[in-house]
Amino acid sequence: MGRVDRIAEPWGSRTPYGRGEPWPVRVDTHLADGVRPDQVDRWVRSASVLHSNGDALDIAVRDGRIVGVRGRAEDRVNHRRLDPKDLYAWQAVAAPDRLTTPMIRENGKLVETDWDTAMDRVVRRTRDLLDEQGPGAIGFYTTGQLFLEEYYTLAVIAHGGIGTNHLDGNTRLCTATAAAALKESFGCDGQPGSYTDIDHADTIALYGHNMAATQPVLWSRVLDRLAGPEPPALICVDPRDTPVARAATVHLAPRPGTNLALMNGLLHEIVGNGWTDPDYLERHTVGYDDLRERVKEYPPERASVICDVPVEDIRHAARLLGTGERLLSTVLQGFYQSHQATAAAVQVNNIHLVRGMLGRPGCGVLQMNGQPTAENTRECGADGDLPGFRNWANDDHVAEIARLWNIEPNRLPHYGPPTHAMKIFRYAEQGSLRMLWISGTNPAVSLPELARIRAVLAREGLFLVVQDLYPTETTALADVVLPAAGWAEKTGTFTNADRTVHLSDKAVEPPGLARSDLDIFLDYARRLDLRDKDGDPLVKWHDPESAFRAWQECSRGRPCDYTGLSHDLLRTAPSGIQWPCTADHPDGTERLYADGAFWSAPDVCESYGRDMITGAPAEPVEYRALNPDGKAVIRDAGYLPPHEQPSDDYPFALITGRTLYHFHTRTKTGRTPELRAAAPEVWVEICRADAEPLGIGEGDRVDITTPRGTVRARARVGGIRPGVLFLPFHYGYWDTGDGTGPGEGPGRAANELTLTDWDPVSKQPLFKTAAAALHRVAPAGGPAPAPPATATSPGHVNRSNRSNGNSGVSEDSEDSGVCEDSGVSP
Numbered sequence: 123m124g125r126v127d128r129i130a131e132p133w134g135s136r137t138p139y140g141r142g143e144p145w146p147v148r149v150d151t152h153l154a155d156g157v158r159p160d161q162v163d164r165w166v167r168s169a170s171v172l173h174s175n176g177d178a179l180d181i182a183v184r185d186g187r188i189v190g191v192r193g194r195a196e197d198r199v200n201h202r203r204l205d206p207k208d209l210y211a212w213q214a215v216a217a218p219d220r221l222t223t224p225m226i227r228e229n230g231k232l233v234e235t236d237w238d239t240a241m242d243r244v245v246r247r248t249r250d251l252l253d254e255q256g257p258g259a260i261g262f263y264t265t266g267q268l269f270l271e272e273y274y275t276l277a278v279i280a281h282g283g284i285g286t287n288h289l290d291g292n293t294r295l296c297t298a299t300a301a302a303a304l305k306e307s308f309g310c311d312g313q314p315g316s317y318t319d320i321d322h323a324d325t326i327a328l329y330g331h332n333m334a335a336t337q338p339v340l341w342s343r344v345l346d347r348l349a350g351p352e353p354p355a356l357i358c359v360d361p362r363d364t365p366v367a368r369a370a371t372v373h374l375a376p377r378p379g380t381n382l383a384l385m386n387g388l389l390h391e392i393v394g395n396g397w398t399d400p401d402y403l404e405r406h407t408v409g410y411d412d413l414r415e416r417v418k419e420y421p422p423e424r425a426s427v428i429c430d431v432p433v434e435d436i437r438h439a440a441r442l443l444g445t446g447e448r449l450l451s452t453v454l455q456g457f458y459q460s461h462q463a464t465a466a467a468v469q470v471n472n473i474h475l476v477r478g479m480l481g482r483p484g485c486g487v488l489q490m491n492g493q494p495t496a497e498n499t500r501e502c503g504a505d506g507d508l509p510g511f512r513n514w515a516n517d518d519h520v521a522e523i524a525r526l527w528n529i530e531p532n533r534l535p536h537y538g539p540p541t542h543a544m545k546i547f548r549y550a551e552q553g554s555l556r557m558l559w560i561s562g563t564n565p566a567v568s569l570p571e572l573a574r575i576r577a578v579l580a581r582e583g584l585f586l587v588v589q590d591l592y593p594t595e596t597t598a599l600a601d602v603v604l605p606a607a608g609w610a611e612k613t614g615t616f617t618n619a620d621r622t623v624h625l626s627d628k629a630v631e632p633p634g635l636a637r638s639d640l641d642i643f644l645d646y647a648r649r650l651d652l653r654d655k656d657g658d659p660l661v662k663w664h665d666p667e668s669a670f671r672a673w674q675e676c677s678r679g680r681p682c683d684y685t686g687l688s689h690d691l692l693r694t695a696p697s698g699i700q701w702p703c704t705a706d707h708p709d710g711t712e713r714l715y716a717d718g719a720f721w722s723a724p725d726v727c728e729s730y731g732r733d734m735i736t737g738a739p740a741e742p743v744e745y746r747a748l749n750p751d752g753k754a755v756i757r758d759a760g761y762l763p764p765h766e767q768p769s770d771d772y773p774f775a776l777i778t779g780r781t782l783y784h785f786h787t788r789t790k791t792g793r794t795p796e797l798r799a800a801a802p803e804v805w806v807e808i809c810r811a812d813a814e815p816l817g818i819g820e821g822d823r824v825d826i827t828t829p830r831g832t833v834r835a836r837a838r839v840g841g842i843r844p845g846v847l848f849l850p851f852h853y854g855y856w857d858t859g860d861g862t863g864p865g866e867g868p869g870r871a872a873n874e875l876t877l878t879d880w881d882p883v884s885k886q887p888l889f890k891t892a893a894a895a896l897h898r899v900a901p902a903g904g905p906a907p908a909p910p911a912t913a914t915s916p917g918h919v920n921r922s923n924r925s926n927g928n929s930g931v932s933e934d935s936e937d938s939g940v941c942e943d944s945g946v947s948p
């Protein structure tokens with residue numbers, strides 16, 4: 123059995139397989155130093171919450187504490203593999219600085235208190251604001267990291283109880299565009315594809331998706347196909363020389379913010395060469411004629427100039443996309459976090475529609491999720507949409523929810539689209555929103571333009587409640603801090619990016635007085651005495667299982683139908699199960715839209731669509747005229763340049779994103795020794811041609827400045843396209859055990875630099891567009907602290923290295939744990 127250092131080799135060893143074969147199992151497990159498997163008391167069923175891949179795992183418990191994890195062999199998602207974050211970050215559950223008691227602000231300082239005092243304060247403020255101003259004074263900003271049962275409860279409280287329209291998740295920053303693109307094309311949210319499409323595809327295209335870093339287990343599946351017989355062609359669209367780009371058959375590295383022009387150029391070739399499926403188009407779609415006319419404006423020569431991508435590369439990619447017989451596409455933040463996000467993501471759907479490539483093995487679209495439970499935020503309506511993918515503009519859908527919750531329909535806010543997160547913060551800034559309850563997100567690091575966000579959160583007139591596991595940059599600004607029980611400390615379900623539902627069981631007790639988010643929300647509803655129209659309690663459940671049953675009723679008959687599932691089934695079934703799962707389909711559903719049957723008829727669709735350029739919602743009558751028979755909708759759009767462009771003062775295009783070893787604002791991975799050591803500090807990626815004239819060498823300290831602020835980082839001179847800078851966004855200022863200390867030092871957070879602007883359709887903010895200046899501050903003391911295995915390597919020139927990755931050598935490996943990686947098939 124080989125033992126592999128999984129910090130140095132994050133994708134582990136290869137288990138090659140051929141097209142249509144099952145993906146072999148490989149054992150990934152990690153136990154604390156000195157603990158042998160036979161010393162584990164219990165293995166508790168769960169799945170990873172550090173990405174949307176949904177890797178199934180069992181938690182090892184000994185003497186009431188977590189001592190490790192192992193991947194679950196039978197699960198359809200990961201076949202026993204785990205990635206480095208999964209293997210190590212469980213240690214953060216027992217971090218010494220967990221929040222263990224509620225806190226309230228007294229004379230400017232947060233002081234410890236009991237639950238009664240803290241909750242009374244929250245409830246009193248809620249009542250006062252409802253009396254004084256009404257529900258519009260109150261907002262909720264939640265996450266993609268709680269459990270399904272918690273989101274549904276929060277949605278009922280906010281929409282059905284308080285009656286506010288101001289409810290959203292940080293999914294707005296994350297998967298709002300995925301949801302919007304699915305609604306625009308297919309009438310309804312819901313992921314068409316399946317991970318098993320990787321097993322069958324002959325062509326795989328990754329659009330703005332660094333899967334190697336952000337879904338390493340799924341990337342292992344791709345690497346194993348690439349290493350086997352009949353490997354698929356791989357297309358990568360990313361301005362950086364990522365491991366995906368290095369493994370690609372064609373790497374298109376567009377100028378940031380030009381995705382739509384590139385997509386129109388690709389579709390120009392696909393349409394122009396007749397690589398379409400006229401029969402599918404005729405039977406299953408509307409809108410093709412407009413697309414055909416639109417893409418005539420984008421011959422590859424024009425796309426090449428806008429995107430600065432060689433024209434022959436566009437043609438090459440288009441030929442692969444146009445002639446493959448089993449095409450799988452994935453889309454993520456390189457597309458979603460930009461100014462024409464939905465319009466660009468929809469063109470990926472369009473490629474599948476014009477080629478008739480949906481609902482068959484190998485032919486899938488994965489408009490990816492990012493966070494582990496973002497799918498549930500959307501399904502349950504904790505992103506402000508109506509639960510069960512219902513349509514806020516359809517009175518029948520509103521009446522259905524009102525019936526289910528036993529309230530009058532007019533108590534449900536549906537006079538306009540739900541308030542999106544960026545607007546919730548605007549209302550807080552302007553003073554009309556006076557109470558904001560934040561759960562499971564750290565906006566003081568993750569929202570754009572942090573100087574502004576800090577000022578909003580610290581506003582005198584805003585009553586701020588923050589519910590988290592750890593002290594964070596955001597809890598520091600709160601009026602009330604509520605200590606939550608997290609993953610492994612509570613039971614609940616969640617759904618990954620390919621609709622696989624897993625149960626995560628409670629394995630250990632939460633620290634101190636910490637309580638599950640579900641218990642906190644239920645307690646709030648009880649203390650507020652929320653009632654239905656018969657005077658009975660509005661929230662009629664009391665634990666995860668009864669909450670799940672309530673949600674099942676809400677999901678009945680909708681695309682995300684959970685009625686065939688139960689906690690017990692998910693606890694005992696060998697694998698997670700994909701929704702819809704019903705009495706008729708008890709094993710779940712591998713792919714949606716198998717026979718061109720979409721959820722897009724006017725009476726059932728989740729959305730009547732929006733204008734691709736302005737984002738204005740369409741009227742019901744317009745949609746009925748466009749799509750009376752419930753087909754897929756092909757939507758076209760012309761390219762517009764990003765609002766903030768490089769200039770003389772700010773000559774670089776700044777993009778931001780992730781490293782494999784950290785999760786977001788590092789509240790968990792920063793408290794995990796192996797992961798902290800693997801990527802200890804912020805760095806900035808810059809290409810050699812840009813670095814040399816500025817006198818910048820590898821590892822030098824530089825300042826990156828935009829009109830919003832400055833970040834100091836060390837330079838990684840390597841594979842990124844000229845004129846572009848990349849910053850990982852993980853590094854806030856809070857002390858997570860790495861000695862930075864609250865408030866010390868110059869800015870490290872990428873969002874000091876980003877701007878307040880969003881995609882007009884999905885309202886997702888633009889984390890991947892800003893104009894920046896760069897200055898050398900001090901010389902190097904060695905190479906930049908960028909992880910060698912995954913970041914662009916020092917000295918790499920863009921597109922210079924096309925190996926399949928997996929060859930990185932970690933300089934930090936002496937700190938890192940070793941786990942088993944046997945590379946054997948079952």
Ligand SMILES: Nc1nc2c(c(=O)[nH]1)N[C@H]1C(S)=C(S)[C@@H](COP(=O)(O)OP(=O)(O)OC[C@H]3O[C@@H](n4cnc5c(=O)[nH]c(N)nc54)[C@H](O)[C@@H]3O)O[C@H]1N2
Pocket residue numbers: 172173174207296329330331332333335336337359360361362364376377378379380381454455456457460491492493494777778779780781782783784785786848890
């Ligand atoms: N290790 C790790 N994994 C994670 C997470 C994490 O924090 N750490 N977070 C999870 C979450 S919530 C999410 S949303 C996902 C995100 O997963 P990804 O979207 O894969 O990650 P990002 O690094 O944000 O962005 C992907 C790529 O977009 C490229 N890009 C930037 N601008 C453009 C552009 O204009 N066009 C194109 N085509 N590409 C561009 C960047 O170079 C980057 O490589 O990851 C999930 N998985």
Ligand SMILES: Nc1nc2c(c(=O)[nH]1)N[C@H]1C(S)=C(S)[C@@H](COP(=O)(O)OP(=O)(O)OC[C@H]3O[C@@H](n4cnc5c(=O)[nH]c(N)nc54)[C@H](O)[C@@H]3O)O[C@H]1N2
Pocket residue numbers: 265266267268292295296297455459492493561562563564565567568569589590591592594606607608609639778779780785786787788789790851872873876889
């Ligand atoms: N510049 C830039 N900014 C970005 C992005 C980018 O690419 N570039 N990406 C954006 C994206 S896609 C995302 S998803 C966001 C992520 O941004 P955030 O959501 O702010 O990031 P996290 O660090 O995951 O914060 C989650 C918080 O929830 C807490 N938490 C975890 N589990 C639980 C739980 O069970 N209960 C409670 N109550 N709390 C819990 C964690 O301790 C942590 O403080 O960042 C966005 N911001």
Ligand SMILES: [Mo]
Pocket residue numbers: 295296297492493
């Ligand atoms: Mo995300």
